[in-house]
Structures are given as structure tokens and as C-alpha cells.
Amino acid sequence: MAKKVLIVYAHQSVASFNAAAKNVAVEVLSTKGCTVEVSDLYAMKFQASATVEDITGDVKDTENFRYAEETKLAWEEGKLSADITEEQRKVNEADLIIFQFPMYWSTVPAIMKGWFDRVLTLGFAYSQDKMYSNGMFKGKKVMLSFTTGCHESMFTENGISGDINVTLWPLQNGILYYCGFQVLAPQIFWAPSLISSEERKAMLEAWRTRLQGLLEEEPLGFTPLDCFDE
Amino acid sequence: MAKKVLIVYAHQSVASFNAAAKNVAVEVLSTKGCTVEVSDLYAMKFQASATVEDITGDVKDTENFRYAEETKLAWEEGKLSADITEEQRKVNEADLIIFQFPMYWSTVPAIMKGWFDRVLTLGFAYSQDKMYSNGMFKGKKVMLSFTTGCHESMFTENGISGDINVTLWPLQNGILYYCGFQVLAPQIFWAPSLISSEERKAMLEAWRTRLQGLLEEEPLGFTPLDCFDE
Ligand SMILES: Cc1cc2nc3c(=O)[nH]c(=O)nc-3n(C[C@H](O)[C@H](O)[C@H](O)COP(=O)(O)OP(=O)(O)OC[C@H]3O[C@@H](n4cnc5c(N)ncnc54)[C@H](O)[C@@H]3O)c2cc1C
Ligand SMILES: Cc1cc2nc3c(=O)[nH]c(=O)nc-3n(C[C@H](O)[C@H](O)[C@H](O)COP(=O)(O)OP(=O)(O)OC[C@H]3O[C@@H](n4cnc5c(N)ncnc54)[C@H](O)[C@@H]3O)c2cc1C
Ligand SMILES: [Zn+2]
Ligand SMILES: [Zn+2]
Numbered sequence: 525m526a527k528k529v530l531i532v533y534a535h536q537s538v539a540s541f542n543a544a545a546k547n548v549a550v551e552v553l554s555t556k557g558c559t560v561e562v563s564d565l566y567a568m569k570f571q572a573s574a575t576v577e578d579i580t581g582d583v584k585d586t587e588n589f590r591y592a593e594e595t596k597l598a599w600e601e602g603k604l605s606a607d608i609t610e611e612q613r614k615v616n617e618a619d620l621i622i623f624q625f626p627m628y629w630s631t632v633p634a635i636m637k638g639w640f641d642r643v644l645t646l647g648f649a650y651s652q653d654k655m656y657s658n659g660m661f662k663g664k665k666v667m668l669s670f671t672t673g674c675h676e677s678m679f680t681e682n683g684i685s686g687d688i689n690v691t692l693w694p695l696q697n698g699i700l701y702y703c704g705f706q707v708l709a710p711q712i713f714w715a716p717s718l719i720s721s722e723e724r725k726a727m728l729e730a731w732r733t734r735l736q737g738l739l740e741e742e743p744l745g746f747t748p749l750d751c752f753d754e
Numbered sequence: 755m756a757k758k759v760l761i762v763y764a765h766q767s768v769a770s771f772n773a774a775a776k777n778v779a780v781e782v783l784s785t786k787g788c789t790v791e792v793s794d795l796y797a798m799k800f801q802a803s804a805t806v807e808d809i810t811g812d813v814k815d816t817e818n819f820r821y822a823e824e825t826k827l828a829w830e831e832g833k834l835s836a837d838i839t840e841e842q843r844k845v846n847e848a849d850l851i852i853f854q855f856p857m858y859w860s861t862v863p864a865i866m867k868g869w870f871d872r873v874l875t876l877g878f879a880y881s882q883d884k885m886y887s888n889g890m891f892k893g894k895k896v897m898l899s900f901t902t903g904c905h906e907s908m909f910t911e912n913g914i915s916g917d918i919n920v921t922l923w924p925l926q927n928g929i930l931y932y933c934g935f936q937v938l939a940p941q942i943f944w945a946p947s948l949i950s951s952e953e954r955k956a957m958l959e960a961w962r963t964r965l966q967g968l969l970e971e972e973p974l975g976f977t978p979l980d981c982f983d984e
Contacts (some may be wrong), residue, residue: 542822565803572802572864575766581967588769592903616905630928631861632867634802637922641864673822692925693916698860 527558530618534565534625534636537588541671541716541724546624548728549669552735561614565569571607572638578605596646604645611643618738619706620665627672628693640699654748657740659704665743666700667708668692669731676714688712697746706743757788757969760848763868764795764855771946771954776854778958780901782965791844795865801837803869808835810829826876834875835927841873850895850969851935857902860921879933886976889934893972896930897938898922899961906944920944927976936973 535542537660550560563570574591576583579598583589589665598604604612615621632640644650654660672679679688692710700707705711711731760778765772780790793800804821806813809828813819828834834842845851855862862870874880884890902909909918922940930937941961946954 536821537817537819540820566805570803572868573796573865574799574865575796576859587767589767590770591766627875628804629867629870630924631867633804634864634871635804637861637867638802638864640859644859686923686926690920691928694860694921694924696777698915698921 527619528617529553529558529560530621530624531560531562532565532621532636532639533562534623534633536566540626541713542624542626544728545669545711545713545731547670549622549735550667551625552732553738556736556739558739561618561640563611563614565639568607570635571640571642572635574638574641578608578642579603580605585692592646595642599645599647602715608642608645611639612645612648615643615649615661615664618664620667622667622669624669625671627670630685631695632670644699644703649694654704655702657703660704662704662706665708665739665741666704666705667710667738668695668700669713671713671716673717674715675718676712707746708738708741708743712746757849758847759783759788760788760844760851761790761792762795762853762866762869763792764863766796770856771943772854772856774944774958775899775901775941775961778962779852779854779965782962786966788969790958791848793821793841793844793869795869797838800865800869801872802865803873808838808872809833810835811911814836815830822876828877829877837874841869842875842878845873845879845891845894848894850897852897852899854899857899857900860906861917861925861934862900874929884934885932889932892934894935895938895969895971897936897940897968898925899941900941901943901946903947904945905948906942908917926974931976937976938968938971938973 531546533542533546535546537543537723547563550562553560576589576594580603583594584597585594595604600612623636624630625636628634630635651660674685678685679681679691685691696707696710711734713727713731716727763772763776767773776792780792783790786911806819806824809824810833813824814827815824825834853862853866855866858864863865864978879890881890904915905911907920908915923934926937941964943957943961946957
């Protein structure tokens, strides 16, 4: 069956290494027969901040505006802003979502954090009884693909920044697995600006090879919800 | 000596629990003789996304716009946008910075992530040889003060979300300690919307008490830079 892929992409420049990584993914996955959509956040001037303007029409509690509760109501009533609704459609249709970004302060750039905050709303992406292994998106795969400015050596267990898996835990467990997604191993392009042009080309070739079998990869293991009391 | 405090605050509503926590901090610290400034990010409509507009005038490389390098140059030449320059002035003057926010997806809301991305620029906040224990802001203290939606029990070592210290590692180590700040223990208000009004009042009283001695608190320990090869 033909698969649908969404690439949520955050870089300001079409000549960047991130752009190259995104383009390789579009090319390989399209060639394999996938339908690929790209949300190019900077080009879309994607709004990052969660505000009352994300709800069209009146909000329920104007005195104490509570974002999660108000967007849940708005989602139920089809009153979320057009840009959020459009991203939610893309998520619904996707079998696989790839987040492509340069690491900014140990996590995603603010514009992509805004995508998480605004698109993954209560009701749509999770609820009291739909989370983790029982999460809303358990039929979908997801992965982080990112570049860094520093070398891999800074991100080992004894490195100054600690194990990269610790740094990625809030993203991979706290957001993606929380919503039920099957999280594939991250694709990490270490310090593309500190290496030679040949090494960069080799990194992109390795990515090209991985993309060939990406849809068949097994997800990372997280502890299933049933192991916990609450 | 009278201390200067900056509170970077991110909540949409003046009636929120976050607003109450911020107001208590302003009140107690002012009474103690501190000068307190507040950056109310939503009220300021603070721009979250890192774009070419953060540099006034021409950029050096228009073909491949590289945010860190371009903002470093702009900072050296006094060409950063007015909003960034103003926040950098506040940081320079502050002895203590408190970040007050509701936890959004295991970290700060996008608007506050945008503050980190855009204000803590290369050259101003860190450089090749100024980071961690040798960091730019080693004379300043900083702390996270935040609310959650879920109970503390989800954030224990065996809880489904893992130890809260793991979740906070990218923020406290990857951003704050990276820039040299002395990081005070976080102030965590667990699930204010799930408890009684009396319990909320008690939480704010405990905060009031802590604030009395905050400036004398010892920072958290992180491994000093000299223990690592690179
Ligand atoms: C606010 C901020 C916070 C940051 N925080 C962190 C952090 O916490 N940790 C960290 O490690 N880093 C951090 N960085 C650094 C950042 O992660 C890197 O600058 C970024 O990942 C580099 O990716 P890029 O796509 O921008 O590289 P680019 O600079 O665009 O590309 C690198 C090189 O690849 C070349 N290239 C482009 N296309 C191709 C191609 N097709 N084939 C071969 N070569 C090509 C480019 O010409 C360039 O020479 C931060 C940067 C900023 C701005
Ligand atoms: C996009 C998004 C992502 C989220 N991700 C997470 C997550 O990863 N983990 C998590 O745990 N939670 C998460 N949440 C939930 C969020 O952290 C909580 O909703 C938030 O922390 C609650 O704080 P608040 O200030 O908004 O509370 P409010 O709802 O404003 O306040 C709670 C109660 O306190 C009352 N109050 C206000 N002032 C006072 C006062 N002076 N004295 C006594 N009572 C007062 C209010 O009236 C209200 O009844 C997320 C929410 C959103 C929108
Ligand atoms: Zn190195
Ligand atoms: Zn509970």
C-alpha cells in the first residue's frame, strides 16, 4: 500500500545542510511511491506562540484563558484556526512523520516547538485515557532527523552534555511516545559545518540508504503504560 | 548590595496560577529591596522564531543564512533587532533570572523557547572558550519556576514520564549551565488545577517563604568542564 509521509521542516535557508537532508528524503520516498508533504515552517511563517487567536470566535472563559481546555473545545466544534486545522489534517493522513531541524539549545527550534504546542492539541493528539502505548497515534511512525553544531563526543554518557538519549527523552518520550507514535531511531547529522564536503556527502548517502528501508524499521522500545499504577 | 532580578514570564492570562506565582515573586523581592523587571512575553507579543529579521541591515551570507554566525556579527556591530538588544540589556543587569511558565510538552512554551533561541546569541551568551563552569554568566543565578498539568507521581524515576531531573536536563544543563549560570533548584507547582483552593494557597505561601532566602541559596552541582577532554 502506498504510504503517506509528512516532513515537518524548520530551516531558514534553502542552501543549508538541513534543506539537503529534507530534499533527499522527499526524493527517495517519492521514488519509492510514497506521497510526501512538506510543512516548511519558516516559509509558511508558521505562528509559534499559543494564543487566544488560535480559536476562531468566542472562547469559553475570557477571564482565565486556559489554552488546553479552550483548544479542546474549539477542536470539537471545528473552531481551531485554519493553520492548525491544516496541520492536523496532514498528521491524520500521514503514516510517517519526519521532523527535520537543526538542534537549537538541545532541542527543536522555537518555531517547531510551536508546531508541537499548537498542533498536538488535547482531544486531537491525546486525552485522559489515550496516551503512551494506548495513544492516539499508535498506528503512525515518527522520527527526529537533525543536525548539530558540536561533535558526537560531547554527547556521550561521560561527555559534558550527557548521553544524547537523555537530551532527546523529553522530545521522544514526553511528546512523541506520549501521543502514541512509534518512534524510530533518530537520524543525527553530527556537526556538518565542522567536517569536509566529502564527509557531508557521505552522511547524505547514508541517509539515502537508510530511507530505502525506513518504513520497515522497528520502533524504539519505551516502557508500556500498563507497567505503571497511574 | 541591592540585587537586580529579571522575571521572564510566559502565560496568556493575568488570572492564571502562573500570574499569581509571578506576582508573589515581584512582591516579595521588591519588599526585600531588589529591583525587579518582568518580561511578560505574551503581553510583549515576543517574537519566537529566529529569522533574518533579527538582524537590522544586510546579512553577510544571503545564500546560506546561518543564524548563529549572523547574530554573532550583528551583536558585535550593534545590529541585532531592538527587542533582542533590550532583553540582552536586562540579562546583563540581572543578578538573578527567574523563568516562570506552565510546562508545555515537557519543557518551556514555544514563546519562551524563542527567548532562549533569540536572546542567548553566540558571542553574547557563549563562545568557543566560554561555556559551562567557565561560562559567560557565571556571576549570575537563574532558576526555573513552573506549573504542571500532571501529578508529581508521573515524574518519579519509575513513573511513566521518568525522573523530572531527566526531563529538565536539556534546559538546566544544556541551556542554563552551558551559559555559565548558577542554576538554583527548580520551583515546581504540581498540578495546580487538580488540587483545592487551600492547597494552591499553601503552595504560594511556600513559594513566598522560599523567595525570602532565594538569593542566598546554593546552586545545583553540575560536573565542571575541566573533567572532560574537550
Ligand atoms: C539558537 C541556536 C542554538 C543552537 N544550539 C545548539 C545545541 O544545543 N547543540 C548543538 O550541537 N548545536 C547547536 N547549535 C548549532 C546548530 O545546531 C548548527 O548550526 C546546525 O545544526 C547546522 O546545520 P545547518 O543545516 O544550519 O548547517 P549549514 O551551515 O547550512 O551547513 C553545513 C555545511 O553543509 C554544506 N551543505 C549544504 N548542502 C550540502 C549538500 N547538499 N552536500 C554537502 N554539503 C552541503 C553547507 O554549505 C555548509 O558548509 C545552535 C544554533 C543556534 C542558531
Ligand atoms: C500545549 C500544552 C502542553 C502541555 N504539556 C504538559 C506537559 O508536558 N506536562 C504537564 O504536566 N502538563 C502539560 N500541560 C498542562 C499545563 O502545564 C497546565 O495546564 C499548566 O501548568 C497549569 O498552570 P496555569 O497557570 O495555566 O493554571 P491555571 O489553570 O491558570 O490555574 C489553576 C488554578 O489555580 C487558580 N488560581 C489562580 N490564581 C490563584 C491564586 N492567587 N491563588 C489560588 N489559586 C489561584 C486558578 O483559578 C485555577 O483554578 C500542557 C498544556 C498545554 C496547553
Ligand atoms: Zn570538537
Ligand atoms: Zn492523577
